[in-house]
Amino acid sequence: xxxxxxxxxxxxEHDDALRxxxxxxxxxxxxxxxxxxxxxxxxxxxxTLKVRLGxxxxxxxxxxxxxxxxxxxxxxxxxxxxxARAKLNYSQHH
Numbered sequence: 001x002x003x004x005x006x007x008x009x010x011x012x013e014h015d016d017a018l019r020x021x022x023x024x025x026x027x028x029x030x031x032x033x034x035x036x037x038x039x040x041x042x043x044x045x046x047x048t049l050k051v052r053l054g055x056x057x058x059x060x061x062x063x064x065x066x067x068x069x070x071x072x073x074x075x076x077x078x079x080x081x082x083x084a085r086a087k088l089n090y091s092q093h094h
Contacts, residue, residue: 007071008081013045013062021087022060022068025080029053053080 011018034057035050044064051058058072058080070077 004074005071006074006077007069008077009066010068010070010081010084013064013067015068017088018068018084019062021084022070022080024087025083026051026053028083029080031058 010022031051031053033049033051036048038045038047040046045062046064047062049060051060053076056073056076058070058076061069061071063069070080072080
């Protein structure tokens with residue numbers, strides 16, 4: 001199994017539909033929340049979630065001016081993004 005790590009900027013940090021789609025994908029894949037933190041520095045907010053999907057760890061960060069990012073093994077992150085985008089496309093057309 002590849003240990004390559006990738007970070008993908010998945011969208012706007014305030015996009016509730018995107019967050020809901022990603023949350024649904026995590027639930028479907030039986031993700032386990034390991035840690036959640038929230039902080040503020042000046043006008044910037046940073047929310048970080050660390051989850052375990054099977055044997056891999058994935059970090060989701062929501063940061064003002066940066067957006068919603070997902071970091072983890074390349075194949076896992078690409079699968080999460082693909083599944084979440086499919087959910088978004090489905091909900092926008094139904």
